[in-house]
Amino acid sequence: MATENQSTENEKICVLIVGRTPAVDDGIKGILPIVDIKEMPMNIDALLDPVEPMPSIIICGMPPEGVNINEVAQLLSSQYLGVTNLLVCDVAAKLHRDSLLKNGFSEVFMLPLDKVYLTQYLAEKAASIRKKGKVYKSVKTGDIDPGDDLEFDTFLYLPLNNKHVPYTSAGAAIPQKKLDKLKSTVISNLYVSANQMNKFYEYSAKKLKSVQGDTTLSETERTEKLRNAVRNLFGTMFSELADSTESGKAIVTEGQNIVKNLINAKAGGKIYEKILLLSVDGNDLYSHSANVSSYAALFALGLGLANVEDIALAGLLHDVGLSRVNPAIVAKEESQRTPVEQVAYQNHVDYSLEKIIEKKLVVSDLVRKIILQHHEYFNGSGYPKKLVGARICVEAQILALADRFDELITVSEGKARIKPIDAMKKILADTEVSSKAQFDQKLVKHVLELF
């Protein structure tokens, strides 16, 4: 028998919005056509009267002055037992993700950083409630062996058209030739629809078991885990809550664990293979930071530098100061910013260092130096000090190079894919033109030799 809150294919999903904010509106844009919205102000008296029928999803905005968000969380989870209950808050809010989850929120999204996650989460949730619609998850091609019969459909993502096209059907195997072709065109990810992901996990678990007689993580799970770790780290770093020395230590330890994970994954193999293996698929700051960190460590290892861990840690932390820059400015392309906005954006370098001090992170002088210089360019066109040539430490140059490299190879909507080697060649070609020569030509040549 159908219950009140059971949605069928044609019914709209009931979403309860508590304390509506522009960020909440922005977040639900993608699922708007299929939802019925009920609204409630965020005050305790109003919340004590639950809405009927039971909503399928609750989305909370930022609490107004005088309202304790943890009380709201507890109240909602009691009033709407078992209903997905999300908080969409400002990234710099004085809130801790951990305690919000403990108090009853199902998930906490810090915007604008978590925008991608929120959109994906809501789309997936909506699709699972309506048992309709497709959401795609990326899986590493490295997790799929040629000739294996796959019990799930696979898709290719075409960034220029922002489309997922069928690649293979469930029951079929991907032949070696096809996989090689993917690799040669630098497609490190295939896509599987979210409702078939369990089949992918079953397949990769079985495969790992037969290879190692033990269950470890597939590449897909490893990168997912890594991105979540970076997300947690950023959640703590971005919060404007005061921190103790203890929590500072915990943050550094967490960062070092992430870095070790990155560096360990690099043993053996060609740099090209490793880039395919390591790259975290996603067009968000967490993925970017994880990628810059691992590419920088990869280059540093290849060049035989000693301070690989410091470079990788600086790679993780280099952009944490962005939390203090107006999100609208951060979202703009550099060419679209006004001079005033560009200065505001450039302040993120100082903010990153301030954050490290405020959060009581004990990191080496080199880590701080790399962060301070990560936007300095060889031709003196960088900031904040407009350092020229060898006055920029080589570790910072490597981080800047990794930053630029990631920017070029990241797959995003409306942009053609570029092979890693071609990206590096382009950077090298730019060193010929003095106005574009952001990097030491010799350094880029050495890195290119690693490919």
Place this chain on the structure above:
Amino acid sequence: MFDLGIKILVVDDMFAMRKLVTKVCKEIGFKDFTEAADGAIAWQLIQESKPPFDLIISDWNMPNSSGLDLLKRVRADSRFKTLPFLMVTAEAEQSQVAQAIKLGVSNYMIKPFTSEGLKDKLEAIHKKIQSAKAA
């Protein structure tokens, strides 16, 4: 079930949760509530209240004086040895529940809870009291 006229003390540092507990109790039919924001205030009220409270519903985790502190004080006083005491705890504190039982809590309830859940717990406490009286 308890007589609906009994005096209930609701202890929670969160305003919203005191309101929720009170609301659920009202739905069951109870009418007489007093609220306290922490264990210390609650203890004072318990000692001074005339006639005395018939039931305490207390949160576990509160700043200053916790629900467990309150339970210890209540049970250490001979006047309140059998005073019905319902502890409300978060899921994470479940493992500590054994400690509360040892200290003489009448029953406990895990957050988040529903009105049916609270009703069941109150009924269980009432039954326990009745059977203790009979024995």
